[in-house]
Amino acid sequence: MCKAQAQGGWLETGQHRGAQVTQLSDVVHESVRQRLDRGLRDILDGLDADDLSAVTVEAVAQEAQVSRATAYRHLGSREELLRRAAIGLVEGHISKCQDALYRTTTVAQRVEEYFVYNLRESARDRRIQVLRESPRTSGIVAAIREMTSTVLGPALQSGQLEGQVRDDIPVDDLVTWIIDQVEILNRQVRSMTEDEVRVWVRRFILPVLDPPGNADGRLRAQVRSLLDDVQVRLQEVNVSIAAGRYTFRA
Structure with missing residues (x-):
């Protein structure tokens, strides 16, 4: 009986130690991935020319201070490395772009701010432009599509349900x-100001998104947004008045 219990204890102890080893291994692997990602970002930041010849698995391994075998095991081929770089750079812009769109209330405003963000941030990110112009990486196209879909997809979908966007x-x-139009903007971005981008979006982008036969759809959406804001403010005033009356009676 005691022997069986002891054996059970050994088994439990062995399983516990095995779990600890697995967890430790996961931590080590995560640390390696983080170092490789940081090494890749550092190399992209330090490019001397608009080419990707310096972006290699070996260079990332040296920057991250890991062996070549470890780097290849985590990163794979050079094409996969460039794809990873594209996705990482664009993902860094997604949350920033969402923050820029946070205060908008209509689909038209969100689309306009999205194009302005591209002018102000991602289109002027030299690392993204290098990857965009390189024939060796297609990952940047997929990454930009993912960013556009993540940032604007839900707004366009709700806009269709609310009658703001053609369905x-x-x-x-x-x-x-929209991605195609962003590409057009990127080719002209060096000669356009933020105000010019806004005018361009209002003239050529938003009319295409309007529901057919509903040219004033965006105007009605903006009016509805203003009325909603007024209603919220009136409710706040009513609450303040009610609180004042209660205080006066007391």
């Missing part, structure tokens, strides 16, 4: 079209 074209197709 005769699927949201995915609208996202693809």
Whole structure:
């Protein structure tokens, strides 16, 4: 009986130690991945010219202070490395872009701010531009599509339900079209100011998104947004008045 219990204890202890080893291994692997990602970012930041010849698995391994074998095990081929770089750079802009769009209330405002953000931030990110112009990486296209879909997809979908956006074209197709327009903007961005981008979006982008036969749809959406804001403020005033009356009676 005691022997069986002891054996059970040994088994439990062995399983516990095995779990600890697994957890430790996960921590080590995560640390290696973080070092490789940081090494990749440092190399992209330090590019001397607009080419990617310096971005290699070996260079990242040296920057991260890990062996080549370890780097290849985590990063794979050079094409996979460039794809990882593209995704990482664009992902860094997603949360910032969402913050920029946070205060907007209509789909038109969100689309406009999205294009302005591209002018102000991602289109002027030299690392993204280098990856965009390189024939050796297609990851940047997929990453930009993911960013556009994440940031604007839900807004376009809700806009269709609310009558702000045409619903005769699927949201995915609208996202693809917007990405094409972003590419056009990127080719002109050096000669355009933020105000010029806003005018460009209002003249050429927003009218295409309007529901057919509903040219004033965006205006009605903006009026509805203003009325909602007024209603909220009136409710706040009513609460303040009620509180004042209660204080006066007391």
